[in-house]
Amino acid sequence: KQKKFQKKKGEFQTVKQQQSDTKGVDATSFSTVMCSGLNFEATEEDLRTFFGDMCDDIEEISIPLYKDGPRNRGVAFVRFNSSQAMQAAIDELDGKELMGRYLDLRVSTAKKTTGDTSHFVKALSEKPEMCRTVGVFNLKWQTTEEQLAEHFQECGEVFAVRVVSKNGRPQGFGFVEFVAMGAVDKAIKLTGSSIGGRPIRVDYAQNLDS
Structure with missing residues (x-):
């Protein structure tokens, strides 16, 4: 060593x-x-x-x-x-x-x-062109895709949601993709809000279909 x-x-x-x-x-x-x-x-x-x-x-x-x-x-x-x-x-x-x-x-x-x-507070990543997706971090392992969609529906119509897992184990983060690009800027403002009692961090991300 x-x-x-x-x-x-x-x-x-x-x-x-x-x-x-x-x-x-x-x-x-x-x-x-x-x-x-x-x-x-x-x-x-x-x-x-x-x-x-x-x-x-x-x-x-x-x-x-x-x-x-x-x-x-x-x-x-x-x-x-x-x-x-x-x-x-x-x-x-x-x-x-x-x-x-x-x-x-x-x-x-x-x-x-x-x-x-x-x-x-982590600095925001550079916003990708045609961005309709945010990454959501510091999630509880029990967080479901339905909970993510419900939490962000106030920002705009949700197109797709993914909670990332590896070998069946949740990794504590996920992605929310919206129908409209304008929704992501509203979603970014939800940094510090809570899902399941835990504060989350929201950042710009590549679209899920990229």
């Missing part, structure tokens, strides 16, 4: 040495993993691929972004449905490689942020 180093205040420390700062933390009180060393181009979809089958236990992924562009800040927060699932992810994936970077996974003890959270 390749040793990882991170520069801090003019000195080099191994990740394991840095983790000693949280050695006395009662991990059973928390359920969020902080992923440090993230590739600046990594997306939520990349992280879901990285966690693989553990995605069944993931409730939310937050990737802070710089306000002046789409690059992330090199860190992500992954909230699991239990402290046991969180610890299993750390034990299995700490130090593993994602997009050429070795990730440092540790328990996040940070309290939920309040106030200005604009840096957590």
